[in-house]
Amino acid sequence: MKKIAIFVDVQNIYYTTRQAYGRQFNYRKLWQRISAEGDIISATAYAIHRGDDKQLKFQNALKQIGFTVKLKPYIQRSDGTAKGDWDVGITIDVMDAAKDVDTVVLLSGDGDFDLLLEKIKKDYAVSVEVYGVPALTANSVINSASVYHRIEEDLLQ
Numbered sequence: 001m002k003k004i005a006i007f008v009d010v011q012n013i014y015y016t017t018r019q020a021y022g023r024q025f026n027y028r029k030l031w032q033r034i035s036a037e038g039d040i041i042s043a044t045a046y047a048i049h050r051g052d053d054k055q056l057k058f059q060n061a062l063k064q065i066g067f068t069v070k071l072k073p074y075i076q077r078s079d080g081t082a083k084g085d086w087d088v089g090i091t092i093d094v095m096d097a098a099k100d101v102d103t104v105v106l107l108s109g110d111g112d113f114d115l116l117l118e119k120i121k122k123d124y125a126v127s128v129e130v131y132g133v134p135a136l137t138a139n140s141v142i143n144s145a146s147v148y149h150r151i152e153e154d155l156l157q
Contacts (some may be wrong), residue, residue: 002102005105007046007094007097007107008045008067013131013151016109016132025157028065029154037103041100043066043067045062045069046072047069049072072089087113104120106131108130110141111138111139128144129146129148130145
């Protein structure tokens with residue numbers, strides 16, 4: 001059985017599926033699909049904490065599926081913009097996990113992850129699978145992946 005670690009950039013997946021399809025991503029279907037491929041050693045979802053009931057319900061649903069949920073506070077700047085970026089945290093966790101698994105699965109279309117994916121493929125000889133919305137996933141991430149999975153209707157609610 002191959003050992004798999006999953007990393008989800010929740011904000012990226014939420015906004016890209018909403019923008020492209022007007023629907024939400026189905027994490028349970030994803031879990032079923034990936035667990036059929038091997039043994040999920042770890043699964044982490046990175047989100048922003050706003051404390052509202054709908055978000056807490058979503059986070060609890062992720063935990064019931066099998067995800068560890070890591071939260072950062074939602075920061076509203078004085079100019080009205082918001083901040084809540086998990087890129088460095090995801091990168092650190094991926095680097096740690098890549099030593100112990102055969103496959104790293106990243107759910108994000110963020111081009112900032114391309115160097116990370118290239119590095120773990122080279123240094124740890126892991127397979128890297130990326131899930132992203134086709135029109136909203138950076139080509140650099142697609143090209144850095146061993147396998148790119150298009151998020152389409154079959155993975156939506």
